[in-house]
Amino acid sequence: MDRSVVDRPIHCLPTPALLLDRDACDRNLKRMADHFSAGPARLRPHFKNHKCTRLAHRQLLAGSAVGITCAKLAEAEVLAGYGMDDILIANQVVGPSKLDRLARLARRANVSLAVDSYESVDAISRTMAAADAIVGVLIEVDIGMGRCGVEPGEPVWELARRIVDLPGIRFRGLQAYEGHAVYVEDRQRRAHLARHAMRQAIESAELLRQKGIPVPCISGGSTATATITGTMDGVSEIQAGTYATMDWKYEQLAPEFEIALSVLAAVISTRAGRAVVDVGVKGIGSEFGPPRVKHTPQARIVSFLAEEHGVIQDAPAWRVGATVELIPSHACTTCNLHRQMFVHAEGRVVDVWPIDASGCLT
Amino acid sequence: MDRSVVDRPIHCLPTPALLLDRDACDRNLKRMADHFSAGPARLRPHFKNHKCTRLAHRQLLAGSAVGITCAKLAEAEVLAGYGMDDILIANQVVGPSKLDRLARLARRANVSLAVDSYESVDAISRTMAAADAIVGVLIEVDIGMGRCGVEPGEPVWELARRIVDLPGIRFRGLQAYEGHAVYVEDRQRRAHLARHAMRQAIESAELLRQKGIPVPCISGGSTATATITGTMDGVSEIQAGTYATMDWKYEQLAPEFEIALSVLAAVISTRAGRAVVDVGVKGIGSEFGPPRVKHTPQARIVSFLAEEHGVIQDAPAWRVGATVELIPSHACTTCNLHRQMFVHAEGRVVDVWPIDASGCLT
Numbered sequence: 001m002d003r004s005v006v007d008r009p010i011h012c013l014p015t016p017a018l019l020l021d022r023d024a025c026d027r028n029l030k031r032m033a034d035h036f037s038a039g040p041a042r043l044r045p046h047f048k049n050h051k052c053t054r055l056a057h058r059q060l061l062a063g064s065a066v067g068i069t070c071a072k073l074a075e076a077e078v079l080a081g082y083g084m085d086d087i088l089i090a091n092q093v094v095g096p097s098k099l100d101r102l103a104r105l106a107r108r109a110n111v112s113l114a115v116d117s118y119e120s121v122d123a124i125s126r127t128m129a130a131a132d133a134i135v136g137v138l139i140e141v142d143i144g145m146g147r148c149g150v151e152p153g154e155p156v157w158e159l160a161r162r163i164v165d166l167p168g169i170r171f172r173g174l175q176a177y178e179g180h181a182v183y184v185e186d187r188q189r190r191a192h193l194a195r196h197a198m199r200q201a202i203e204s205a206e207l208l209r210q211k212g213i214p215v216p217c218i219s220g221g222s223t224a225t226a227t228i229t230g231t232m233d234g235v236s237e238i239q240a241g242t243y244a245t246m247d248w249k250y251e252q253l254a255p256e257f258e259i260a261l262s263v264l265a266a267v268i269s270t271r272a273g274r275a276v277v278d279v280g281v282k283g284i285g286s287e288f289g290p291p292r293v294k295h296t297p298q299a300r301i302v303s304f305l306a307e308e309h310g311v312i313q314d315a316p317a318w319r320v321g322a323t324v325e326l327i328p329s330h331a332c333t334t335c336n337l338h339r340q341m342f343v344h345a346e347g348r349v350v351d352v353w354p355i356d357a358s359g360c361l362t
Numbered sequence: 363m364d365r366s367v368v369d370r371p372i373h374c375l376p377t378p379a380l381l382l383d384r385d386a387c388d389r390n391l392k393r394m395a396d397h398f399s400a401g402p403a404r405l406r407p408h409f410k411n412h413k414c415t416r417l418a419h420r421q422l423l424a425g426s427a428v429g430i431t432c433a434k435l436a437e438a439e440v441l442a443g444y445g446m447d448d449i450l451i452a453n454q455v456v457g458p459s460k461l462d463r464l465a466r467l468a469r470r471a472n473v474s475l476a477v478d479s480y481e482s483v484d485a486i487s488r489t490m491a492a493a494d495a496i497v498g499v500l501i502e503v504d505i506g507m508g509r510c511g512v513e514p515g516e517p518v519w520e521l522a523r524r525i526v527d528l529p530g531i532r533f534r535g536l537q538a539y540e541g542h543a544v545y546v547e548d549r550q551r552r553a554h555l556a557r558h559a560m561r562q563a564i565e566s567a568e569l570l571r572q573k574g575i576p577v578p579c580i581s582g583g584s585t586a587t588a589t590i591t592g593t594m595d596g597v598s599e600i601q602a603g604t605y606a607t608m609d610w611k612y613e614q615l616a617p618e619f620e621i622a623l624s625v626l627a628a629v630i631s632t633r634a635g636r637a638v639v640d641v642g643v644k645g646i647g648s649e650f651g652p653p654r655v656k657h658t659p660q661a662r663i664v665s666f667l668a669e670e671h672g673v674i675q676d677a678p679a680w681r682v683g684a685t686v687e688l689i690p691s692h693a694c695t696t697c698n699l700h701r702q703m704f705v706h707a708e709g710r711v712v713d714v715w716p717i718d719a720s721g722c723l724t
Contacts, residue, residue: 014459014724048669071670091670092630092640094683097376116631119682147671148631148638268454269478269510276510278454282698283723287643287667305649307410307694308433308453309509320481321456332669336644337698339721359701359720361645362376 001340003352010344011323015266016279018338019325020353022345024260025055025244029062031256032226032243036064041230044069044088044219046241050335051075051357053082059244060084069219069239073098073105074360080109082356088219089113090175090239092140092148094120096127098362103131112136114175116150121163128168136172137163138219141204143197145179152200153207160213173217173236176201182224185252194225195232202234224253247331249288262294262325263334264342265310267318275299275315277324280306284326285333294325301326363702365714372706373685377628378641380700381687382715384707386622387417387606391424393618394588394605398426403592406431406450406581408603412697413437413719415444421606422446431581431601435460435467436722442471444718450581451475452537452601454502454510456482458489460724465493474498476537478512483525490530498534499525500581503566505559507541514562515569522575535579535598538563544586547614556587557594564596586615609693611650624656624687625696626704627672629680637661637677639686642668646688647695656687663688 005013013019036043045059047070056068056079067086070076076087086109093102093113105111106128115121115137128135139159142149150156156174163171181193198220205215221229221238230238242250245261263284265277281304284291290304293312300313310326318324328334335341336358343351367375375381398405407421409432418430418441429448432438438449448471455464455475467473468490477483477499490497501521504511512518518536525533543555560582567577583591583600592600604612607623625646627639643666646653652666655674662675672688680686690696697703698720705713 012459015457016723092638092682094628094630094640095377097374117682123683147668147673266456268456268482276454278456279723281647281649281695285643306509311509320454320479321485333643337721338723359699361378361641361700 001352001354005342005349006351008349009347010264010342010349013264013342013349015264015323016283017264018335018341019262019264020245020341020343021260022343022350024258028243028246028257028260029059032240033063033065035227036230036238041235042066042237044237044239045244046070046090046239047075047079047357049241049332050245050355051360052335052341052353052355053078053357054353055244056084057082066237072360072362073101074362075357076111077101077105078357078360080105084109086110087112088138090177090219092116092120099124099127102135103127103133106133106135107131112138112172114138114140114148115159116140116148118159118162121159121166121169125166125168133168135169137169138172138175138217139163140175141201143176143178143200145177147179152204156204157207157211160208164213171213173215173219174201174205176218176220178220178225178229179222182222183253190225191228194228198229198232198235202232205234223250223257242331245331245335247329247334248292248327249329250331259327261331261334262327263291264323265326267320267322267324270318270320273314275312275318277310277312277326278308279310279326280304280308282307283337284328285330285337286328287333288329291326291328294327296324363714363716367704367711368713370711371709372626372704372711375626375704375711377626377685378645379626380697380703381624381626382607382703382705383622384705384712386620390605390608390619390622391421394602395425395427397589398592398600403597404428404599406599406601407606408432408601409437409441409719411603411694412607412717413722414697414703414715414717415440415719416715417606418446419444428599434722434724435463436724437719438473439463439467440719440722442467446471448472449474450500452539452581454478454482461486461489464497465489465495468495468497469493474500474534476500476502476510477521478502478510480521480524483521483528483531487528487530495530497531499531500534500537500579501525502537503563505538505540505562507539509541514566518566519569519573522570526575533575535577535581536563536567538580538582540582540587540591541584544584545615552587553590556590560591560594560597564594567596585612585619604693607693607697609691609696610654610689611691612693621689623693623696624689625653626685627688629682629684629686632680632682635676637674637680639672639674639688640670641672641688642666642670644669645699646690647692647699648690649695650691653688653690656689658686
């Protein structure tokens with residue numbers, strides 16, 4: 001990592017370069033932390049957004065956090081390597097070699113993960129008991145997204161009953177992600193959907209308590225539903241991620257946060273009203289649409305499929321070599337494509353942070 | 363990189379894992395090399411497909427190759443570091459810091475790049491002359507794709523005239539990519555479009571020759587047009603890339619090549635007729651559609667936007683922990699998301715190759 005760029009103007013960076021506006025990001029962290037400072041729900045920031053331990057550390061320092069969330073065992077290993085504790089892998093982890101890694105990890109950090117099947121629970125318990133390790137497990141409940149998870153109600157109770165009797169694992173509660181509500185643009189409709197979804201997790205927890213199984217935690221949520229499900233009685237933790245960096249898609253959903261992330265690109269070719277920049281889908285995640293040009297609303301990237309090029313229509317009269325900032329539609333996949341982010345303030349680089357979990361897939 | 367997996371069955375690999383079928387890949391390399399063995403056009407394999415120097419080396423050993431193509435200066439640096447010579451960066455390189463790197467690179471390898479503006483040509487010449495280095499330049503001609511490049515005919519001659527008078531750069535010919543024809547599924551229509559496009563480069567070269575400027579080379583093409591523009595009089599080099607690994611999109615375009623690339627994924631959750639696997643858009647490039655399940659045509663991944671999950675509909679009765687192979691729609695972005703490829707034959711890992719230019723964006 002080249003730290004010699006610190007103090008230089010951002011427009012001198014080799015392009016494409018991932019930029020993070022320090023002050024905008026800090027305001028986002030503070031705003032979300034403030035929201036949860038009074039409780040009862042707390043924050044468990046989702047690392048998958050940026051995969052950068054330096055930024056994760058800053059998120060925890062901002063307050064109101066009980067720990068950190070990630071999506072993959074390999075991400076959890078990076079977080080533990082950085083010294084973090086109380087790590088939730090909000091996902092299933094399967095297969096003997098991964099469970100061996102999980103056992104090693106559980107001996108040096110407080111780790112939990114989601115489960116949704118008997119096979120999985122039994123295998124985790126066997127491996128942990130044999131390694132003299134303990135992991136926390138949260139039963140993933142499918143509250144309407146239709147991905148992983150058991151159905152709410154009785155199936156949760158059936159699986160919980162199995163878990164509490166097994167060695168090497170500790171029942172920590174429920175993982176419930178209202179993902180099908182997150183991208184609903186109408187906020188009232190989103191709130192209705194998200195609350196209806198989360199109520200199924202809350203009722204499942206009630207059922208378990210009635211039957212004598214304590215449920216310490218319900219964990220779920222996202223930046224777009226943090227102030228909706230995060231204020232419901234019984235919800236313990238919100239796994240918000242994108243609020244740290246933001247992107248143009250999430251700005252439509254949660255406009256109280258600022259876009260702190262951009263990709264600096266250079267103009268490499270021009271023609272009347274058109275410019276070509278040196279970044280394509282290998283440098284900007286575009287699942288929710290092409291990037292937008294910062295401060296230049298009339299300029300449009302109409303299609304964005306090239307690997308290393310972006311064609312901008314209705315462009316101002318930029319010269320070859322000029323730099324522009326592009327706002328991605330999807331921050332999470334964008335950060336994963338880079339190896340470092342250049343943190344800047346007042347037009348200058350103030351720090352370079354490795355994206356140390358980039359490419360951590362397993 | 364974990365080489366302890368060599369000799370193990372592929373289904374034991376930590377998932378998601380990028381797999382390369384050695385024999386299918388070798389047959390692809392031989393088929394393309396054989397096609398160009400009689401000339402007059404030669405092959406200049408495009409590194410951007412896989413970004414793996416070990417595989418690039420194998421492509422050159424397969425024969426008929428004059429050198430290698432890449433899309434980025436950082437890729438060229440990796441190739442030169444591996445010991446490759448005659449590297450064409452089929453793209454514009456702009457900005458002072460990159461030109462300094464280009465000059466350093468040009469002192470240890472034979473490097474060429476594309477140019478399409480006076481500013482760029484002048485800047486490259488100044489930097490190379492000051493560093494006592496020489497790079498080859500190819501004028502990029504826009505033959506219909508509408509991305510970079512000068513218009514065919516007079517503008518090519520104007521820029522060539524400038525180039526031949528400047529120090530530090532050597533005029534090597536024309537870069538002409540018929541990219542707008544590549545994805546046309548009807549082969550006759552594709553051939554018509556591609557030939558019409560490439561004729562504009564050939565006629566531009568004729569114009570230069572009439573005016574006394576030798577044009578040693580016209581470089582362009584792709585896997586989907588290799589046997590079309592690669593047989594035209596005057597075309598010197600074909601920059602085919604995807605034929606090495608293939609993907610399901612290119613199989614529709616060039617069915618004479620075999621799909622050698624897949625992503626091994628594990629089933630992490632099941633329900634009647636549905637399975638969830640542990641890979642999403644952070645592990646499989648999906649610009650041309652969701653991945654397909656190898657050997658299981660009835661199984662469908664209907665939408666594929668999740669970062670770490672793939673939901674398979676109409677799935678067989680797989681158990682949690684079962685592994686499946688997914689065929690991506692886009693090999694180039696898939697390889698870029700991984701750090702290594704597991705080379706396999708007869709169901710076992712035979713080698714592990716680093717994807718050493720993964721994330722080389724600048």
